[in-house]
Amino acid sequence: MQHLTTTHWPGKAARTGGLMSMLLLAGCHPAPDSPSMRPGPGAPPSVAVARVTREDLARLLTLPAEFRPKTEVELHAKVTGYVDRMNVDFGDRVKAGQLLATLEVPELYDQLRNAAALWERAGADATNAEQIRLRLEAVNREHPNLVAPQEMDTARARAGAAQAAAQAARAEVEKFETMTNFTRITAPFAGVITRRSADPGALVAAGTAGTGPDGPLLRLSDNYQLRLDFEVTVDYVQYIHAGSVVTARVDSLGGRVVNGVITRFSSRVNPETRTMLVEMEVPNPDLLLVPGMYAAVTLPVEQHARTLAVPISAVSGGRNPVVYRVGGNGELEARPVRLGLETPERWEILEGLREGDQVVVGRPPVVPAGEKVTPVAAAGQ
DSSP states (O other): OOOOOOOOOOSHHHHHHHHHHHHHHHHTSOOTTSTTTSOOTTOOOEEEEEEOEEEEEEEEEEEEEEEEESSEEEEOOSSOEEEEEEOOOTTOEEOTTOEEEEEEOHHHHHHHHHHHHHHHHHHHHHHHHHHHHHHHHHHHHHSTTSSOHHHHHHHHHHHHHHHHHHHHHHHHHHHHHHHHHTTEEEOSSSEEEEEEOOOTTOEEOOOSSOSGGGSOSEEEEOTTEEEEEEEEEGGGGGGOOTTOEEEEEEGGGTSEEEEEEEEEEEEEEOTTTOEEEEEEEEEOTTOOSOTTOEEEEEEEEEEEEEEEEEEGGGEESTTSOEEEEEOTTSBEEEEEOEEEEEOSSEEEEEESOOTTOEEEOSSOOSSOTTSBOEEEEOTTO
16 A cells, blocks of 8 residues: 655656556545446345334323322320420431430329329228228128128228229329320331421420420421322323332432332322322332422333334324335335324334234335335344
């Protein structure tokens, strides 16, 4: 191979020699339109084709959805008192049974001690009444008719009443013991503290609703297991079944994909929105998913199993769909077809083709039907 690296022309002879060399090199390569670059006469043109195959097709429905905790509770004080200790703050992860806060209720402990003293006194009275009854019954057995029947009945009644009073006093003690346990607020399940509404020294009232002193001290959410809720319009309610596969994409996490199944649905269409609530459960052990995040849920509807399918680009013709089929002899044939389900990549073929047929993909061929072509497998087929 000759390389030309000349940078100057010293004379006429050199210029003439260089020009001759360039002409010789040009003669070594055929022109683009030379006969050696064009297809030979009668050679059939090539067309990209794909096989008709059997596939499972489904229309995909995409809906907006929102994550929320599987379980969420607001923890209230059941007794009125002052916050003694607050052991957690919002964002803290807690375990089931963990002590979250304690309340200070001095009068409650005084009531408990008073109830315990009354129980002790009632127990002593019950013991004394029972001993009197037992002594009278012993005397009556040794000396019949010595003790009047009325006196025996009175002794038995007093013993029973004293026993009942002791039981009531014990119940009162147990009541105050239970109330003192209410001064310890513990986590009913493992989760994350998502709100804290009181600080040590604050007065809180016993209650189950409201705000301020009557409101909740803490809010606890089970973020380790989330619910993903979405609404399905009435047109697609018939395709919703428990266990159906669902895919969710979370754009706020860089397009993270979460796979799951439908766990439950309300089985009732909201008359105002004409939608039905559907839910799937999503494990969240790393707590990357946060309640309140949005997701795009995709679920298959109108599924057709093992049906004939061709690429979308193989169908043309608008209202009168046509597919160009390459026969066994290489002839191109315009074949009318009846279409079924359409997906982003495939058309379902109900009539007009058979499994294994080769069809032209891409733009409609410029070769008229009846002419021979050379089929070439399209990329990805």
